[in-house]
Amino acid sequence: MKRVALLGMPNTGKSTLFNRLTGAHSKVGNWPGLTVELLSAKLLVGDQMVQLVDLPGIYDMHGFSDDEKVVTTFLETQTTDLLVVLLNTSQLDRQLNFVHQVVQQNIPVLLVMNMVDEAQKLGIHVDAKGLVEQLGVPVCLLSAKYGQGMEQLLPAMRKVLSATSPRPSFTVDANQVEKAFGQCISVPSQASHALTESLDRILLHPWFGLPIFFAVMLLVFQGVFAIGKPLQDATAWVLTEGRTVLLEPLMATWPTVLQGLLLDGLYNGLSTVASFVPLIVLFFVFMGIVEDTGYLSRAAYLMDALMSRFGLDGRSFVMLLMGFGCNVPALMGTRVIRSKGLRYLTMLVIPFSLCSARMQVFVFFIAALFTASQAPWVLLSLYLMSLLMAMLTSVLFKNRYVNNDAFILEMPPYRFPTLRQIVLRGWQEVHHYLHRASRFIVIGVLLVWVLTNFPVGVHAGSIDSWAGQMGQFMAPVLSPLGISAELTIALIFGFVAKEIVIGSLAVIYAQEGQMLVDTITHHLNWIQAYSFMLFVLIYTPCVSTIATIRNETKSLWFTTLSVGWPLCVAWCVSFIFYETAMYFV
């Protein structure tokens, strides 16, 4: 099968084009010799199936950053039949050198000038025919976002791929590239995005910029809840009904152990987790919108002065924000940071970001123990706590992991995400999330059921069960935090993935839905619950996070530090909170 690689500078719309070409059918895979995973998909070009690979965005073919090494290693070790090179049509002037470097590779090239919609608005005119003649490579003008000009892309790819003779040896030097672009592209002298300029005057205002930013983030979290909570309740109701109406009569004649395993173990656990999917979809959709509009780069600008005092920079802050979705992609996103010190420091603080999996736990406990009017504030306090812990860690470790990287970041114009983009993105994130989490959750909830129901004859989840014994063993350490044996078991499983915490409580108490909420309300007071939430917030997010840190740093010492340090902090914070609160209340 022939292989087509997608290449371009960051922010040229590579993933948008990849999604446009492949729909939602892509997979993440390993490549020999590469330390990172790349996205690839099968694509029908004319009458042949080709493999399309999305390479990391890079600025220079001869650079030494991790991403640049990935690209050069890939091109050296994998036969590539076509390089589709993406350019931002409205910023061609600074991409000439890159184009020159790419056409010098001994691989057929197709130049794709993306974002023609923006270029047209700026009054930029491109003579594609002239470029083809002067450079000797095919050129497509299109907008991957709106689909304009997309119809030329596949035929152009087919033409290059089916060419029987090798590419005519056409050597162009840097001057020729510059001359060709100079002759075929006209840019008006005063080209700027009027809307972006006026929006930036408000959103990047020296005094109002930051308050507006925090208001926007608050709005996002509020929005997720306002829309998500009813959806979640509806899903939970459907799943509970499914059990009583369908599954229980169906399994009535089955052996009790099997019923218990499937209904109390698997079904209760999974359905409790599944009811959170609407919240997670919404969160990713909202964060996706914020990211696609270009507002996150503005956040980096606004926060950089503050972050530099903590030894971090604006990009670290953006990664922390991304971590609110899921820590794993945020950790991988730190690759854009070239300074090892800053990258390690950022990776040390990201696991404090309150990810969507932890949010599930908090939503559940907050709904059980706080009133509806208190709920958003309790959640906000946890978000602030999450940032506070990140900053505290950063201050303490900034002299060990010193930042010596330059801070330079592109500021894209504001863009309106299309509905297609939003839906596709929500779908992909959820798909990856479920893919990542489902195995852990199934194994986790089954394990919890076994541990709470054995040895044979014990009352499920009682002190005599294996889980109960584990909880008792840990009691001297966790009871000063107000964390009971049942919650201790949930914490132990939560080490694997936070998605299991609520699921395991459902198994431990052999209840789901509203019944489980009532039981929790009955067993805990708000101080114990908040102490538990603080512990869940701060200690290790999940095994995937640890694995990612290990993978990205290849350092056992750093991985140990990033597990051990939060564990100590979690214990201290919960201890201080619980003992203080109990003293006053």
Add this chain to the structure above:
Amino acid sequence: MQIIPISIFDGMPKTSQLNTDATALRTLEGLPVGESARILALNVEGDLSKRFSALGLRPGNWVRVLRSANLGGPMHLRIGTTELILRRHEARSVSLAP
């Protein structure tokens, strides 16, 4: 006694604070908001200068300061149709034509 703040970076006086005629030492850091100037040279190491020039920061190009953040935060720049943010520390290593 009046103390006159003078900061010295790499042995070079900052033009915004020292009123000398050494205009060749003008750096991007001292370029006021709203003004434009032509880039003369980049005093950064190889790999970083590749990244700078891929984003348009290269000798010969005109750069304009759109705004700069409070509390010593980064500068918001425009070069041609590209907009960037750059920390003042890095802006100091971009020297401008007089």
